[in-house]
Amino acid sequence: MENSTHRKKRILDKGMEINKIYHQDCIAFMKEISDNSIDLIFADPPYNLSKSNFKIKFSQMTSKGTDLTTNKGEWDFFTSQEEYKNFSEKWIKQSFRILKNTGSIWVAGTYHNIYLMGFMLNKIGFTLLNEILWHKTDATPNISCSRFVADHENFIWARKGNHHTFNYDEMKKLNGGTQMRSIWPKGKTSGGKKVHPTQKPEWLLERIIIATSNEGEIVFDPFMGSGTTAVVAKKLNRNYLGCEIVPEYFRIATKRLDIVRPKSIQLCIIG
Amino acid sequence: MENSTHRKKRILDKGMEINKIYHQDCIAFMKEISDNSIDLIFADPPYNLSKSNFKIKFSQMTSKGTDLTTNKGEWDFFTSQEEYKNFSEKWIKQSFRILKNTGSIWVAGTYHNIYLMGFMLNKIGFTLLNEILWHKTDATPNISCSRFVADHENFIWARKGNHHTFNYDEMKKLNGGTQMRSIWPKGKTSGGKKVHPTQKPEWLLERIIIATSNEGEIVFDPFMGSGTTAVVAKKLNRNYLGCEIVPEYFRIATKRLDIVRPKSIQLCIIG
DNA sequence: GCAAGGCATGAATCTACAT
DNA sequence: GATGTAGATTCATGCCTTG
Numbered sequence: 001m002e003n004s005t006h007r008k009k010r011i012l013d014k015g016m017e018i019n020k021i022y023h024q025d026c027i028a029f030m031k032e033i034s035d036n037s038i039d040l041i042f043a044d045p046p047y048n049l050s051k052s053n054f055k056i057k058f059s060q061m062t063s064k065g066t067d068l069t070t071n072k073g074e075w076d077f078f079t080s081q082e083e084y085k086n087f088s089e090k091w092i093k094q095s096f097r098i099l100k101n102t103g104s105i106w107v108a109g110t111y112h113n114i115y116l117m118g119f120m121l122n123k124i125g126f127t128l129l130n131e132i133l134w135h136k137t138d139a140t141p142n143i144s145c146s147r148f149v150a151d152h153e154n155f156i157w158a159r160k161g162n163h164h165t166f167n168y169d170e171m172k173k174l175n176g177g178t179q180m181r182s183i184w185p186k187g188k189t190s191g192g193k194k195v196h197p198t199q200k201p202e203w204l205l206e207r208i209i210i211a212t213s214n215e216g217e218i219v220f221d222p223f224m225g226s227g228t229t230a231v232v233a234k235k236l237n238r239n240y241l242g243c244e245i246v247p248e249y250f251r252i253a254t255k256r257l258d259i260v261r262p263k264s265i266q267l268c269i270i271g
Numbered sequence: 272m273e274n275s276t277h278r279k280k281r282i283l284d285k286g287m288e289i290n291k292i293y294h295q296d297c298i299a300f301m302k303e304i305s306d307n308s309i310d311l312i313f314a315d316p317p318y319n320l321s322k323s324n325f326k327i328k329f330s331q332m333t334s335k336g337t338d339l340t341t342n343k344g345e346w347d348f349f350t351s352q353e354e355y356k357n358f359s360e361k362w363i364k365q366s367f368r369i370l371k372n373t374g375s376i377w378v379a380g381t382y383h384n385i386y387l388m389g390f391m392l393n394k395i396g397f398t399l400l401n402e403i404l405w406h407k408t409d410a411t412p413n414i415s416c417s418r419f420v421a422d423h424e425n426f427i428w429a430r431k432g433n434h435h436t437f438n439y440d441e442m443k444k445l446n447g448g449t450q451m452r453s454i455w456p457k458g459k460t461s462g463g464k465k466v467h468p469t470q471k472p473e474w475l476l477e478r479i480i481i482a483t484s485n486e487g488e489i490v491f492d493p494f495m496g497s498g499t500t501a502v503v504a505k506k507l508n509r510n511y512l513g514c515e516i517v518p519e520y521f522r523i524a525t526k527r528l529d530i531v532r533p534k535s536i537q538l539c540i541i542g
Numbered sequence: 543g544c545a546a547g548g549c550a551t552g553a554a555t556c557t558a559c560a561t
Numbered sequence: 562g563a564t565g566t567a568g569a570t571t572c573a574t575g576c577c578t579t580g
Contacts, residue, residue: 110402111389111399111401111402111427112399114386114389114402115385115386115387115388115389115390115392115393115399115427116386116389116390116393117386118382118385118386118387118389118390119386119387119389119390121386122386122387128382128383128386129418130382130418130419130421131381131382131385131421131423131425132419133404133423133454135454139452141450142450145437145439145450146435146437146439147400147401147437148401148403148428148442148450148451148452148453148482149450149451149452149453150401150402150452150453151452151453151454152402152404152453152454154402156382156386157419164417166416166417166418168416168417171419179412179413179416179419179420180419180420181410181419181420181421181422182419182420182421182422182423183404183406183422183423183454211419
């Protein structure tokens with residue numbers, strides 16, 4: 001086993017600090033991260049849902065909140081399916097490289113993009129461990145009445161090497177004494193009002209981080225959004241690292257992180 | 272709209288009868304079906320789960336029942352991931368060709384294969400409509416205690432052209448007056464004791480066939496197994512067509528079909 | 543008839559060791 | 562090392578039997 005000091009040194013090889021978030025494009029950022037240095041990645045990539053050519057302004061999107069359009073903002077525009085595929089392959093390849101051999105990755109999606117995500121994860125060398133479903137009991141009804149109401153979101157959990165972390169007992173305890181299953185009903189903590197259109201609730205990240213990482217390990221989020229992953233990681237005494245390209249979300253994430261205190265104090269930032 | 276006589280004629284172009292099942296390999300069989308002739312396809316393909324090189328005999332498999340191995344039978348063996356990919360591409364391409372422009376397809380799977388299925392459906396030109404999840408409350412616990420209990424199976428619903436059938440009101444009625452959602456809890460009719468290791472319950476096929484086809488249309492299953500799709504289609508007054516490569520399953524399917532009576536009598540077999 | 547208890551069932555996966 | 566394989570391990574649910 002690699003000791004903690006050694007791991008942090010390697011992260012610093014390229015001058016990067018942990019327990020800090022960065023205002024940067026994810027692929028450029030990931031290229032700066034050393035090989036085999038991250039324990040857990042949580043990625044909630046753009047879903048490539050925004051089909052319209054009318055690019056609504058970021059300010060509109062944040063002020064409107066839920067507006068029943070599929071335009072999620074400029075960050076969710078790709079000019080073609082091919083471009084989206086290339087982009088996905090790039091960041092998943094980087095994820096594979098920066099993960100430790102014992103590390104694992106979570107990728108969020110819906111039926112619009114999750115099959116491509118699973119296909120790419122497999123192609124790049126990950127071993128899929130589970131598909132988890134967030135059962136959204138408060139899903140938007142289907143307006144056209146021509147399909148079923150999509151009331152779930154998918155999460156693929158996959159590992160890089162031949163071993164992975166799974167805190168079985170903690171999950172069993174959280175699930176009232178029986179094994180935690182793949183369909184997750186609504187949890188309790190939400191983390192407050194949504195400020196990002198695809199923001200995940202805190203209970204979901206809590207469960208993911210507790211299940212598949214240990215205290216003191218490094219959790220990285222390449223698509224931070226409003227920073228839920230980093231906030232929860234910090235609360236749960238993990239080291240965090242993240243990047244976000246949209247200035248407004250980056251500011252929100254910074255603010256949210258400022259007011260979070262870990263369960264116990266740990267020296268994390270090196271340098 | 273194409274009339275019924277015309278449609279049946281086209282099926283017969285190559286000498287094939289509907290409301291009959293065939294003991295044949297799916298790809299060879301599908302090649303004999305005319306273009307644009309099928310209304311609905313339900314496909315429960317091999318999941319490529321049988322990893323061991325020790326190929327247990329079919330007789331062993333059926334007589335033993337549960338033996339805690341992942342060997343589902345010779346039909347689930349592929350020598351490589353590449354071979355499985357090629358096989359999948361072939362039957363999905365055939366499915367696209369034989370479906371009417373208004374037709375749709377359902378593909379079953381688990382996280383082992385469902386991402387490849389979704390990827391291929393998209394690649395071949397299908398438009399995905401929904402991902403439906405069968406929530407299995409009696410799922411096998413995780414023996415190794417190293418993952419979450421997989422308590423769901425996935426079904427992708429996709430259409431060939433720009434229109435599809437969705438019997439909204441019947442689904443709403445079946446769901447107690449509210450819109451049918453994407454996570455399906457256990458239904459009532461089972462169809463009796465399982466004779467195929469991956470047999471689907473009848474309520475599931477009932478829901479699928481009622482939702483996405485109309486009476487008198489043609490429902491095709493390229494991986495019939497013990498024949499649940501054909502049995503339910505017949506009960507629901509649809510025309511059925513199916514093939515199965517394993518002799519024992521084909522015999523079982525034939526027997527099951529013999530004792531089924533449609534809701535009302537319809538002249539189906541031509542010739 | 544109902545409750546309690548036993549038993550059969552279930553679309554695997556990990557570790558250790560041999561080649 | 563890499564690849565392959567034998568052997569060990571698990572527990573929630575539903576149904577059936579018994580009291």
